[in-house]
Amino acid sequence: MLTFNYRYRIYPDVTQEERLIEWMEIGRRAYNYALGEIKDWCNSRKCLIDRCSLEKEYIIPADAKFPGEVQQLNNLPKAKKEFPKLKEVPSQVLQQAIKQLHRAWDYFKSRGFGFPRFKKVGQFKSLLFPQFKENPVADLLMKLPKLGAIPINLHRPIPSGFTVKQVRIIRKADRWYASINIQCDVSVPAPKPHGHPIGIDVGLDKFLATSEGTIVKPPKFFKTLQSKLKLLQRRLSRKTKRSKNYEKARIKVARLHHYIDNTRKDFHFKQAHALCDTGDMVFMEDLDYRITEERVPWETDVGWRFWSISHHHSICVLEAWEILCCC
Secondary structure, eight states, rough: OOOEEEEEEOOOOOOOOOOOOHHHHHHHHHHHHHHHHHHHHHHHHHHHHSSOOOOOOOOOTTOOOOOOOOHHHHHHHHHHHOGGGGGGHHHHHHHHHHHHHHHHHHHHHHHHHOOOOOOOOOOOOOOOOOSSSSOEEETTTTTTTEEEEEEEESEEEOOOTTTEEEEEEETTHHHHHEEEEEEOOOOOOOOOOOOOOOEOOOOOOSSSEEETSOOOOOOHHHHHHHHHHHHHHHHHHHOOTTSSSHHHHHHHHHHHHHHHHHHHHHHHHHOOOOOOOOHSEEEOOOOOOHHHHHHTTHHHHHHHHHHHHHHHHHHHHHHHHHHHHHO
């Protein structure tokens, strides 16, 4: 099974945008309500039988089961009768908000720290449509349930033989994106070492150096725009919260953060593709870049950790296309 994720820019109209924002807010409230049930159950089991608090205590029956994923999903139809707003969101999209919470809960149990937190207003920024009967993308339009057709910038066509499995709508600043998950039912064999090898070394005074003598200087995406970001954040701090001027200033700050993120990603993918075009095998150290980022602060601006992920992604994509071309 071969799986890709393509991200496209979409352009919803005013009505569709308002509906998407409202759905995200409803999903946030459902997420917080489900998390509140889990926290109340956990807090009611904290104290021992002979050491309960004399001031307050959670009144939850002793035989009450843990509010698991299946139980909370089964309670959604009852909640829709009590809260009619929940009916506005597609049922599967609302279910994904609960599943997202329990994925975070399972991750917390596996590593022992990182308890899920309540999401504030504006922190729920994506909606997942998990399945489709037919291909939702056709003629530069993407059809979603209860939304209709949304114009999409299909800069990269979906390859033939692939089917659309999931679509995640993402909001970044005042822009909207669609991350489309596509799959192709082919067997991917394990790659074998072959061709010209290249070694990569990362350093403190350079972004990377190759075994062929190529040295790439470290770009400073955040530092070049830090003064502008400081000015915009100072203006934002002086606005009255939740006012229209506050929202305008917040969007300006979010746009600048989004621009810095895009320039960093563009640099990472260009470097990764340049290495893949130069050599057939690429070797690099398996380092924990979080430790080095703590010692040298500017390394966070370079983003070695994310570059290694994008580099591995580029290698996998090239190998996958070679397999498809051979087939």
